[in-house]
Amino acid sequence: MLRSIKLKIVAVALVTILMTFFAQGTLAFYSTTGKATNVVTSGEIQFIIHETTDQGTVFPEEGAYIVPGDVVSKEVTIENTCTHPFYLRVKVVYGVNAQELSAEDCFKLNINETHWEYYEGWYYYKGILTPGETTPYVFSHVEIVGDKVDNSYIGKTLSLTVSAHAVQSEHNPITDGKTYTASGWPME
């Protein structure tokens, strides 16, 4: 009798051990999770407009005193300060601090037509400006037109503002080498 009970206990123990063994084969040991925060950043187009004199110094912010017929040294170049190449265009806007006067035709610029092309109010750089590169000058001298600037301009301030737009050249083909045919030029 006692021997029979012992045998049963051994049998049950064996079955239990076998069940445990097979159960381990179907259950996962461990489970764990981890989070990756992935980042996408977009590039940007950046440039600096440099205004220098023929002495290599920065053109003074306060401007220069002029008289009719003066030729002022003011060399304008643009430097690509981002990591992307781009097309470039420049506009020169004239102004005077007197409503009754006009600044049009008061200035005469020696535009560098070798590298800049005029089209509908803008001077377009003929090439692609690569990262770190600086353009050849847009103009280097400004002549104050004596026939236009008469005594009525005495004591007034004439201004000449250079503004520039750039648009990426990557994935942006142009037609016939004309950079003004590029897509994406900002609206004025």
Place this chain on the structure above:
Amino acid sequence: MHDFILLLCFSLPTMAKEGTVTYAGDSGEFIFTPGSSQSPTDLFPEFKDVMPGDTLVQKIKVKNAASKEVKVKIYLRALGAQADSQDFLSQLGLKVRTASNNTMAYMFDAAASETAQLSDWVCLGTLYSGGVVNLEVLLEVPVTLGNEYSGQTGYLDWDFKVEEFPVEDDDPVPPTGDSFNRPLWITVLAGAGIVLILLFILRRRREAA
């Protein structure tokens, strides 16, 4: 000498930066590399400074570095863009697939801000010790992306999950790179042993004679 140096310089390839996800085993943490200044767990080094019109590929290796006694199932799910990145990332297209089979459909194909087909866990595969799953992530930046999205940073979260299982007897043996030819070497050893015994017997006979 100068020519040689020049040639060497030209032959240096531009290496694509790879993301890696490593599971070290024993329910430890995942290790994500390479990370970035914006996020230590960033897997997208190739998706920086993107421009309109770009189509970029990011390769990601998912590795099982656990011990040989276990195999793991690795799962992936997308949590989508973080709240402040929704607008920017909704402009970009993202595709994800395993790179082992080029004919396989993308397991994710939607705007980068969405969770889409990866809303629930998707099993990337069962990996034995040393096993790897290669993922390919494709980012498409529309050429029409406006100036208002320049200089933006977008964050999107992915969850990885691992389940460890014991390796069973009927599991396939993963290739180990060990090309040891056991029958050949046993035959050579047996032959050498027989020759040695024969030489010993011959020597004893000569000595006896």
